[in-house]
Amino acid sequence: MALTKDKAGATGALVVPGRDKVAEPLVVPNTFWSSALPGAYTETHEPDHTHLREFEESGQGRRDDARWSGPLEIIPTKADYVLDLIRMNSLWPLLSGLACCAIEMMSTATSRNDLDRWGHFPFRASPRQADVLIVAGTLTTKMAGPLIRLWEQMPEPKWCVALGDCTCSGGRYKRSYSTVEGIDRVMPVDVYIPGCPPRPEGLMYGMMKLQQLVKQRRGHWPERAIGPTVPQDV
Amino acid sequence: MDRRFKARLEAQFGDRLSGPVRQRHDQTEIRIRPGDVVPVMTELHDNPIFRFEFLADLAGVDTGEVMQAVYHLWSDTTPDWLRVIADGLSRDDPRVPSVTFLWPGAEWMEREAYDMFGMIFEGNRDLRRIYMPPEYTSFPLRKDFTLPDDAARSPGGGFRHMEQTHIPANTPNTVRRLPGSRQLPSVK
């Protein structure tokens, strides 16, 4: 058996030919279950938003680029940066815990793992005053309607965080008859936090990731057109 | 296992029981016909030698051939749990009298049995769906309601999902099942 040499001339470890080949994986063809959606695992799908898609495409929505207007235009565009900093440091979540992950969310918000350090403490009860919807807990088909209504009632800019396995993909209830397999089937998600339930440090990491997204204007939200949340003549 | 309790039950209800009184561990089980639920329950509740004033549980069971309503009762006259099985409800039209006249707290337990099995409890003032939305049409816990990824594929049945690509030829026929269907098992 020949010993290989690397560039510097030193001999490497003993190499047995054939041992560095990766074993052939056992491929089990999926004969058991298939998704109703063709190309579910092979193609990229756009997140399935609700009605806002037509609204976006019709071009009627404003783009949320938060530019100063009028006499303030002389202020250089670093103001956008400041606005993003302001937004990211005071993201007020909506008090909407559904199941077990809500307890971990509450645990993150209370003294030991303090979410107030990032400015996220006030969990608003009303969606009209909230910035971020942390969906914590299994979404069932009965609750999907009210949750979408909550999401729609939140004014822009808004973000959505999927906390826990059940919201990311259906989790341990994926095969149930009344679970929505992942909230990204019904609303656009910005940050996914897996875990069952995720530790409070996990939620903190997810919120910090969201802050990063807000600051760098990445993710869904800069491209989402915003529309009127109140009809024009009201 | 309270032998004297068994004797008391057989003495009181002898002809109404549709099966022997079975005892195992700390449970005593009697089977009655659905029409006898009201007199038997009233007797168990009111008679001072029984005094079963506490309804612990009311469940529905779908055995594949028939449906059952199973009541669990507790009394301080015996250390055993009493299980009353109202056996023999037909799977097409399961009807059983309600016990809400004795225990109003059974109302929601019966609602749940209705929602999950379609069992009609006659006398329950509020028999509507409780878990599923009101316009849902199926009854989820029935054995003919199969989940999409259903149980034909238990590892105990010889299926090793991660280890093989097909059911091996020597899997005995008793466990080999058609993928995607569940043959209704029957249980007594």
Place this chain on the structure above:
Amino acid sequence: MSTAQRPSADDPRILLDQEAGVFEPVPPYPPRTEREAEFYTLGDGQMFLNMGPQHPSTHGVLRVVLKIDGENVVDLDPVLGYLHRGVEKLAENADYHQVISQVDPLEYVSSLFNEWGAVLSFEKLLDVEVPRRAEYIRVLSAELNRIASHALFMGWMALDLGGLTPILWSFIERDEIVEMLASLTGQRMLFNYFRIGGVNGDLNHDFMSRLGNWMSRATEQIEASQGLLNENEIFVRRMRGLGPIDTKTALRMCFTGPNLRATGVPFDIRRAHPYSVYPELDFDIPTRVEGDCLARYLLRVDEVKQSLRIIDQCLHQMPDGPVMAKLPRLLRPRPGRAYSAVESPRGQYATYVVSDGTDQPFRMRIHDPSYIHLQSVGLLMQGNLIADTMAIMASLDPIMGGVDK
């Protein structure tokens, strides 16, 4: 789900059609049952108020339709199902071992009791004898979980009355206990620790040192939390006499647990129908006779003290030995039925398992105490103010994961 085609609440061009159960409290179909007809007919001067599935109370997704006359609630109708995940159906399609982790998230605040109820039934079906050390560890961890759950109850009780400080204190206590249990079981909340025939792992040094640390401070911490609330005039005046229930009605409504003991019935499954090693442990059953919210609250505080006694005794009496019985990996019990009940912090948590001889339960019925207690909220609410709805519901201590399964 019809929400994909449903027009938006925000789009001003499209008129909104009223969808049942979400906008209008009254369902769009004619009443189907007697009680529905009775509830959904308005008297003079009454109106419906929908306390929707999302509300600031922390019990979870419960929708309550209130029929109010001014500020007084005349009647109420809870609508459940917003968290129904089909656990019983999933349990029929899982192994006996897998079912234990399936039932964990039902009463998620007190997960070990869910597991205990399931595991007791399986052990009865399989005639398994659990080693004594495992039983003691089960009791120890479960009583810790009971204290954590009651600590959370105290916080939520105050939160639903409007006090924001006690919940923070409760979460400090709960976090300590839960980190302890995490060093023992690996998980903070849905522990998945009990196994058929024992528990998953023995006590370890980290757990014991944390436990010793905590126990030396536990009594003062409880006294401190109590000092915040028990003598608090607002708390006491709001809770005294609220939602009273008498013994006979409680028994007829199938109450169990602290809610029943607060009405004067000393019924505790650990004494009435003992399981595990509770006969060898010395503890009292706190009972109160008033049956109102304050009694239920004070009772749970007393229970915490009894749990501390039990934990102390467990630590002193802990025997040596294995922590799990030797069982085959593939479990096939004989066809039969088994029922077992444990005393969870909310009441009687029971499971009824029907086995057909295969390695999956044929029917796994889970009886949850919160489900039963929520029925009587209407009974307790007669003539109270809207703000008291939350107080009464909090005093019954429901967990919607268990209610909706």
